[in-house]
């Protein structure tokens with residue numbers, strides 16, 4: 001695809017952590033964008049298949065970011081059904097946002113490849129922005145993060161890097177059939193990541209490693225839906241077992257530069273003030 005195309009790129013999750021950034025980057029390259037989310041117009045909802053056709057109408061490519069998580073049971077089939085509909089609607093270019101070391105995510109990757117589309121897969125580590133734009137922000141603000149994360153290094157990747165890679169693969173030739181495994185440049189345990197955020201934000205934040213049973217009870221007490229509780233258990237207890245404790249060269253291969261370090265993420269995020277809200 002070249003940037004002279006007038007057909008928009010459909011960005012699923014286009015108001016979320018990576019999708020919002022990708023939309024900004026494509027717009028800056030004068031590539032038209034259509035946001036795919038429940039609040040967009042036309043609305044796109046993963047749970048309402050009747051909304052899929054309208055979102056796909058007349059688009060040149062799709063960035064597929066599944067919600068709530070590509071690791072949940074059944075995600076692969078849903079992503080496959082959507083990808084097949086896209087191809088049958090004439091959309092050849094598909095970029096899938098995936099996760100590392102997650103059986104369901106890797107199944108979804110294989111299914112997208114099998115559609116015959118011109119695919120690129122972005123298989124990502126945990127996003128640094130989970131600490132500032134989603135799951136762990138409340139914990140940072142409350143000064144207490146209690147999760148069943150073992151002392152295992154995770155190469156947190158910055159959503160800016162993911163969006164840079166997605167924008168590159170969607171606007172330049174040469175990335176079809178590539179699987180980019182995207183990590184940051186450094187392994188950090190959750191304890192170390194929280195300590196860096198505490199230092200950078202000037203907040204007191206305690207990290208406690210709780211047992212999976214304590215974690216489950218805490219989630220129940222907060223009224224967390226069962227599927228989200230299952231997902232967190234899957235990600236912290238089963239996937240965070242050392243299988244992903246290594247760095248990859250995906251950002252360098254796709255962009256020709258090194259990924260952003262977690263310390264830069266902390267410095268930039270602290271400067272936005274998001275960690276200085278008083279609860």
Ligand SMILES: NC(=O)c1ccc[n+]([C@@H]2O[C@H](COP(=O)([O-])OP(=O)(O)OC[C@H]3O[C@@H](n4cnc5c(N)ncnc54)[C@H](OP(=O)(O)O)[C@@H]3O)[C@@H](O)[C@H]2O)c1
Pocket residue numbers: 012013014015016017018019036037038039040044045046047065066067068069070071097098099100124125126127130134
């Ligand atoms: N977070 C990580 O660390 C991480 C790591 C690796 C891979 N991933 C993968 O990245 C993907 C996105 O995860 P994320 O945590 O970054 O989420 P996110 O993109 O920040 O999620 C929010 C986005 O999803 C949309 N959304 C919510 N419910 C929806 C629905 N029913 N139908 C359509 N859109 C919906 C929201 O818009 P509306 O509210 O307007 O609908 C918003 O645009 C997941 O598949 C996940 O497995 C995440």
